[in-house]
Amino acid sequence: MSPKSxxxxxxxxxxxxxxxxxxxxxxxxxxxxxxxxxxxxxxxxCFQVPALCMEGICLVVSxxxxxxxxxxxxxxxxxxxxxxxxxxxxxxxxxxxxxxxCNGQYKFLYLSPERLKTPMALERIKRMKVCLLAVDEAHCxxxxxxxxxxxYLQIASLRPLIxxxxxxxxxxxxxxxxxxxxxxxxxxxxxxxxxxSFLRKNLSYSxxxxxxKRDKLLDILQRVPGTGIVYVxxxxxxxxxAHFLQQHRxxxxxxxxxxxxxxxxxxxDAWLAGKVRIIVCTNAFGMGIDKPDVRIVVHLQLPxxxxxxxxxxxxxxxxxxxxxxxxxxxxxxxxxxRYQLQAAFPPMEKIRQVYQALGSYTQLAIGxxxxxxxxxxxxxxxxxxxxxxxxxxxxxxxxxxxxxxAMSEAAAAPAxxxxxxxxxxxxxxxxxxxxxxxVIKTLLRAYPGMxxxxxxxxxxxxxxxxxxxxxxxxxxxxxxxxxxxxxxxxKSEKPQLTFLRERVAAENLTIDLEAFQLRKKRAEERLDQxxxxxxxxxxxxxxxxxYFGEPESPACGICDVCTGRHKPVGTGExxxxxxxxxxxxxxxxxxxxxxxxxxxxxxxxxxxxxxLNYLLxxxxxxxxxxxxxx
Numbered sequence: 295m296s297p298k299s300x301x302x303x304x305x306x307x308x309x310x311x312x313x314x315x316x317x318x319x320x321x322x323x324x325x326x327x328x329x330x331x332x333x334x335x336x337x338x339x340c341f342q343v344p345a346l347c348m349e350g351i352c353l354v355v356s357x358x359x360x361x362x363x364x365x366x367x368x369x370x371x372x373x374x375x376x377x378x379x380x381x382x383x384x385x386x387x388x389x390x391x392x393x394x395x396c397n398g399q400y401k402f403l404y405l406s407p408e409r410l411k412t413p414m415a416l417e418r419i420k421r422m423k424v425c426l427l428a429v430d431e432a433h434c435x436x437x438x439x440x441x442x443x444x445x446y447l448q449i450a451s452l453r454p455l456i457x458x459x460x461x462x463x464x465x466x467x468x469x470x471x472x473x474x475x476x477x478x479x480x481x482x483x484x485x486x487x488x489x490x491s492f493l494r495k496n497l498s499y500s501x502x503x504x505x506x507k508r509d510k511l512l513d514i515l516q517r518v519p520g521t522g523i524v525y526v527x528x529x530x531x532x533x534x535x536a537h538f539l540q541q542h543r544x545x546x547x548x549x550x551x552x553x554x555x556x557x558x559x560x561x562x563d564a565w566l567a568g569k570v571r572i573i574v575c576t577n578a579f580g581m582g583i584d585k586p587d588v589r590i591v592v593h594l595q596l597p598x599x600x601x602x603x604x605x606x607x608x609x610x611x612x613x614x615x616x617x618x619x620x621x622x623x624x625x626x627x628x629x630x631x632r633y634q635l636q637a638a639f640p641p642m643e644k645i646r647q648v649y650q651a652l653g654s655y656t657q658l659a660i661g662x663x664x665x666x667x668x669x670x671x672x673x674x675x676x677x678x679x680x681x682x683x684x685x686x687x688x689x690x691x692x693x694x695x696x697x698x699x700a701m702s703e704a705a706a707a708p709a710x711x712x713x714x715x716x717x718x719x720x721x722x723x724x725x726x727x728x729x730x731x732x733v734i735k736t737l738l739r740a741y742p743g744m745x746x747x748x749x750x751x752x753x754x755x756x757x758x759x760x761x762x763x764x765x766x767x768x769x770x771x772x773x774x775x776x777x778x779x780x781x782x783x784x785k786s787e788k789p790q791l792t793f794l795r796e797r798v799a800a801e802n803l804t805i806d807l808e809a810f811q812l813r814k815k816r817a818e819e820r821l822d823q824x825x826x827x828x829x830x831x832x833x834x835x836x837x838x839x840x841y842f843g844e845p846e847s848p849a850c851g852i853c854d855v856c857t858g859r860h861k862p863v864g865t866g867e868x869x870x871x872x873x874x875x876x877x878x879x880x881x882x883x884x885x886x887x888x889x890x891x892x893x894x895x896x897x898x899x900x901x902x903x904x905x906l907n908y909l910l911x912x913x914x915x916x917x918x919x920x921x922x923x924x
Contacts, residue, residue, distance in 0.1 A: 295346070295347065296347075297310075297315065297318050297319075297322075297343050297344065297347060298310075300343050300346045300347060301339070301343055304346070304372045304373075304374065305339070305372070310336075310339070311335065311336045311339075312335075312490060313329070313331065313335075313488050313490050314336055314339055314340055314343075316488060317329045317340045317462070317488045318339075318340060318343050318344045320486065320488070321340075321341070321344040321426060321460055321462050322344050322347060322348070324458070324460050325460055325483075325484070325486055326460050326461045326462075326477075326480070326482040326483050326484065326486055327460065327461070327462050327463070327486050327487075327488060328432065328462075328463045328464075328465075328473060328476055328477055328482070328486060328487045328488065329462065329463070329464045329465075329488045330465055330466075330468055330473065330487065330488065330489045330490065331464070331466060331488075331490050332466055332467075332490060332492055332494075332604075332608055333466045333467075333604075333605050333608040333609060335466070335490055337430070337464040337466070338365060338430075340462065340464060341354065341426060341428035341462050341464070342369070342374075342402070344426060344462075345401060345402065345425060345426050345428075346374070346401065348425040348426065349423065349425060350422070350423035350424055350425035350426075351395060351398070351400055351401060351402070351403055351422055351423060351424055351425065352401065352402050352403070352424070352425060352426040352427075352428060353403055353405060353419070353422075353424055353426070353427050353428070353452075354402055354403070354404045354405070354428045354430060355404075355405055355406075355407055355410065355427070355428070355429045355430065355446075355449055356404055356405075356406065356430040356431060357406060357407060357430075357431055357434055357443055357446075358431070359378075359380045359406070359702050361430075362378040362380060362404040362406070363378060365402075365404065366378045366402075366404060369401075369402060374401050374402070375399060375400045375401050375402075376400055376401060376402040376403070376404070377391050377394070377395065377400050377402075377403055377404070377747075378403075378404035378405075379391055379392070379403070379404070379405050379406070379409050379415075380404075380405075380406040380409070380702065383667075383783075384781075384783060386781050387710065387712075387748060387781065387783055388409075388414065389414065390712055390747065390748060390781070391403070391747075391748065392414060392415070392418040393418070394746065394747050395418065395422055396418055396421045396422055398423070399746070399747065406445075406700075406702075407434075407443060407445035407446050407448065407449065408445045408700045408792065408794060410445065410448045410449060410451075410452060411445070411448040411451070412665065416452075416455065419452060419455050419456065420455050424456045424459045425459065426459060426460060426461075426462060427449075427452065427456065427459055427460070427461045427462070428461075428462045428463075428464065429446075429449060429461060429462070429463045429464065429480065430464050431464075431465060432446075432463035432464055432465045432468075432476050432480075433465045433467060433468045433472050433476065433601075434446045435447060435449065435463075435475070435476055435479045435480065436468075436472045436475040436476055436479065437475075437809065437812060437813065437816070438469070438471050438472050438475050438816060439468065439472045439475070439601075440467075440599040440601040440602065440820055441601075442695065442813065443694075443695070444695055444696065444697045445697070445700070445794075446479075447479060449479075449480060450479060450480055450481045453481055461480050461482070463476050463477075463480055466605055466608075467601040467604055467605055467842070468601075468842075469841065469842060469843060470843040473487055473489075473843075491839075491844060492604070492838060492839055492842045492844060493835070493839060493844070493847060494608065494611065494835070495850075496611045496614055496615060496616050496617060497607070497608070497610055497611045497617050497618070497619055498616070498617070498618050498619065498850075498852040498853055499607065499619050499620075499621075499834035499835055499838070499850075499853045499854075500618065500619070500620045500621070500834065500853055500854035501620075501621045501623050501827075501828050501834065501854060502620060502621070502622055502623065502854065503623055503624065503900060503903040503904055503907060504622045504623070504624065504903075505624055505887045505888055505891060505899070505903065507594050507622045507624075508535065508538055508594075510622055511524065511535070511539075511592055511594065511622065512538075512539070512542055512544070514590065514592060514618075514620060515539070515544055515572060515590065515592075516544075518589060518590045518618055519589065520571075520587065520588075520589030520590065521565070521568065521571055521572075521585065521587055521588050521589055521590075522571065522572045522573075522588065522589060522590035522591065522592065523572070523573055523575065523579070523580065523588060523590075523591045523592070523606075523609060523610075524546075524572060524573070524574045524575070524591075524592045524593075524594065525575060525576070525577065525591070525592070525593045525594065525595075525597075525606055526574060526575070526576065526594045526595060527576070527594075527595045528576070529550040529551075529552050529576060531574075531594070532548035532549065532550050532574045532575055532576060533548050533574075535548070535574045535594070536548035536572075536574040539572060539574070544571065544572060545570050545571040545572065546570065546571065546572040546573070546574060547561050547564065547565065547570045547572075547573060547574070548561070548573070548574045548575065549561050549562065549565075549573055549574070549575040549576075549578070549579045550575060550576045550578055550579075551576065551578040561573070562579070562583070565585075566583070566585055577597070577602065577606060580605075580606060580609050583609070584612065585609070585612070586612040586613035587612075587613050587615070588609055588610045588611065588612070588617065589610065589611070589615075589616075589617050589618065590610065590617065590618045590619075590620070591606065591607050591609055591610040591617075591618070591619045591620070592620045592621075592622065593606070593607070593619075593620070593621045593622065594622055595627060596621060596623060596627050596628070596631065596824055596825070596828050597824060598631050598634070598635065598817075598820070598821050598824060599820045599821070599823075599824055600820070600823050600824050600827055600838065600841050601820075603621070603824065603827070604838055604842070607619035621828060623828045623829075623907075624887055624903070624921075625887060625903070625906045625907045625910045625915075625917055625923065626886075626887060626917045626921035626923070627828070628825040628828070628829070628910070628917075629910075629916070629917035629918065629921070630921070631821055631824075631825070632821065633918075635817055635818060635821055637684060637685065637688060638688045638691070638817070639688070639692070639810070639813075639814045639817075640685055640688050640689050640692065642805070644685060644689050645689045645692055645693065645803070645805065646800040646801070646803050647681075647689075647800070648681065648686050648689035648690060648693070649689075649693060649698070649800050649803050650800035651675070651678075651679040651681065652675075652693075652699070652791075653797050653800075654679070655668075655670075655675055655678065655679070656668045656791075656793075658793070658797045659797070660797055660798065660799055661796050661797065661798075662796060662797055663793035663795075663796055663797045664793060664794075664795060664796045665792070665793070665794075666792065666793050667790045667791065667792040667793075668790065668791050668792075669789070669790065670701070670789050670790060670791035671789065672686065672687060672690075672789075692805065692810070695813070696805045696806065696809075696810075697794055697795065698793070698794060698795055698803070699791055699792065699793055699794060700791070700792040700794055701789065701790070701791050701792075702789055702790040702791075702792075709750070709751050709752070709753055709782070709783060709784050709785045710748040710749065710750055710751065710782075710783040711737065711741070711744055711748065711749060711751050711771065711780055711781065711782050711783070712744055712745075712746075712747060712748045712749065712780065712781050713744050713745040713779070713780050714778055714779060714780050714781055715778065715779045715780070719779065720734060720779060723774070723777065723779050727773075729762075729766065729769075729770050730770050730773070730774055730779075732760050732762065733756060733760055733762070733767055733770040733771070733774075734774070734779075736756050736759045736760040737751070737756060739759075740755070740756065740759060744780075748781075748783070753767050753768055753771070768784075823841060827841075829907055829908075831855055832855060833849040833850055833853055833855050833856050834850070834853040834854070834855060835847065835849070835850035835853055836848075836849055836850070869905055869908075872894075872898075872901070872902055872905045873905060873909065875893065875894075876890060876902070876905065876906065876909070876915075879893055880915070880923065880924055883924075884918070884922035884923060884924035885922065885923060886921050886922055886923070887903070887906065887921065887923065890902070890906065890923065891903070906923065910923070
C-alpha cells in the first residue's frame with residue numbers, strides 16, 4: 295500500500311502535514327534521516343506509516359514509559375500489533391515479548407534505551423527482520439543537548455546487527471550543534487536533515503515583569519477566553535494555584551507526576567474533553583498530548599532551558615488560531631535558577647553517600663544487582679536515610695547520567711497474565727484444584743490470546759464473572775504462578791529504579807569528571823540563554839528562532855517587545871532617578887522586590903521592575919536564593 299492509503303486507512307486523514315511525506319519517502323528510500331519537527335508536528339506518523347509500507351518490524355527507542363504505553367495502546371486500537379519493553383518489567387515478561395517479536399507477532403516494538411545493551415535484546419534483535427529503527431527524543435543522545443541520557447549512546451551499536459536497516463531520528467527541539475551531533479552519534483551514512491521552521495505566526499510570546507504573579511495570572515485568564523495550561527516548578531504549587539483559581543470562579547485542576555495514575559488520567563481526560571478549562575501542572579504534563587485549541591500557556595517561573603520553554607509554550611495554538619504564551623518574571627527568578635543549577639551538580643561525597651544508601655535500601659550485596667529493578671519512592675528513601683530530597687534527587691540524576699542506575703517515571707502497569715503450561719498441564723491442574731478451575735476458565739473465556747502473549751487483565755472483572763471475591767482470584771493467580779502454570783504480573787504503580795551495573799563499594803564508585811564538568815558548563819550556558827530571553831528587550835520570536843538556528847527571521851510584530859508593552863530601559867531621566875533611589879534604599883540592608891516597590895507609587899512598579907532587572911543583568915545589583923536584592 296502507498297503511504298497515503300495507509301494514512302487514510304489507519305488514521306482517517308486525506309493528506310500529510312508539512313514535511314511528513316518527504317520524511318516518509320526518505321525512509322522508504324532506505325536513507326538515514328533526521329526529522330526536526332516542532333511540538334505537535336506529527337513525528338510518530340513519520341515512522342509508523344513507512345513501517346507499515348515495509349515487511350518486518352519497526353524498533354522504536356523512547357525514554358518515556360508513559361508515551362510508549364500511550365502509543366502502543368493507540369496502535370492496538372487501530373488494529374496494529376505493538377508491544378513495549380521498559381525498566382521494571384520482569385525477566386519472564388521481557389523474554390516472552392522478545393520471542394513474540396522474533397516470531398513476527400508485532401509490527402512495532404518500543405524499547406527504553408537501557409534495554410538495548412542487554413544480552414537478551416542483542417541476541418533477539420539478530421533474529422528479527424527489522425525494517426526501521428526509529429529513535430524518538432533523539433536530542434537525548436547529545437551531551438550538547440539539554441536532556442542527555444547515556445544509554446542513548448548504545449543505539450549505534452545495533453547497526454552492525456541490522457546493517458541494511460535505515461534509522462529515523464526524531465526530535466522537537468535541537469540546536470544546529472545538536473543536530474550535527476545526533477547524526478554523528480547514530481553513525482548516519484550521510485547527513486540528511488528535514489527541518490521545519492520553528493516560526494509560529496499565530497503564537498504571541500510575552501514576558502511580563504510582575505511581582506504579584508498570581509494576581510496577574512488571574513487577570514490574564516479573565517481577559518483571555520478558552521482552554522489554558524499554567525506551568526509551575528513544584529508539585530505543591532500546582533495544588534495551591536489551582537485552588538486559588540477555583541476560589542476566583544475559574545474552572546481549574548492540577549496535575550503532577552506524584553498523583554496516582556488513575557487521578558492523573560482522570561484529570562488529563564477532563565481537561566482534554568473541555569470539562570476543566572485550566573490545568574495547573576509541572577513539566578510532567580503535556581508530553582504526547584495533542585489538544586489543538588489551547589489558547590493560553592502561562593509560565594509562573596522561567597524554565598531552565600529555552601528548549602523546555604519552547605516545547606511547553608508550543609502547546610498553545612496548534613489549530614493555527616491566535617494564542618498566547620506568557621512568562622511572568624521577576625528579577626530574583628534568574629538568581630534562584632542559578633542557585634538551583636549549582637545544587638544540581640553535587641560533590642562526589644554526596645553522590646557516594648546516596649549510592650551507599652541505595653545499596654542498603656535495596657539490600658543488594660556488593661557484586662550483585664546487574665539488571666535488577668526495585669520499586670523506588672524518593673520521599674520514603676530520603677525519610678529512611680535522613681537525606682535532603684533536592685540534593686538526593688540531584689545525586690541520583692548524576693548516577694543515572696553516569697550509567698550506574700536508571701529511574702523510570704511512575705506509570706501504572708495493569709496486571710498481566712500469560713499461560714505457560716501446555717493444554718494437558720492446564721487441564722490436569724484444573725482437575726486437582728477446583729478454585730483454580732473456575733478462575734482459569736473465566737480467564738480463557740474473557741481474554742483470548744493469553745497462551746501466546748501477555749494480556750492485560752482486571753482481577754476485579756474476573757472476580758465478577760467468576761462470582762468470587764477479588765482476594766480469592768488474586769490468591770489463585772499467585773498460586774498458579776508459583777506452580778508455573780501461568781505467569782502473573784500484578785499491577786504496579788510505583789516508580790522503578792534499575793541497577794545497570796553490579797553494585798560496588800561506595801568508595802569504589804567512579805564518575806567521568808570531565809563529562810560531569812562539561813555537562814555543568816553546558817547547563818550554565820543554556821540557563822544564561824533562558825535568562826537572556828526573559829531579560830533582553832528584543833523580539834521574543836526572533837530570540838527563539840535565532841537560538842534554534844534561524845538567525846534571519848523577521849520581527850514577529852505580536853510579542854510584548856514588538857507591541858511596545860516593554861520599551862528598552864537603561865537611559866533617560868526616569869532611569870537615572872530610579873537607579874539612584876534604588877541604590878539609596880539598598881545602602882544599609884538587602885530588600886525583597888516587594889519591599890523596594892513599596893517605596894514607589896503603584897503606577898511606577900512596572901518601570902521600576904524593569905530598571906531593577908537591568909541593574910541585575912549588568913551586575914550592578916545581586917539577588918540571593920531568598921530573593922533579597924543588594
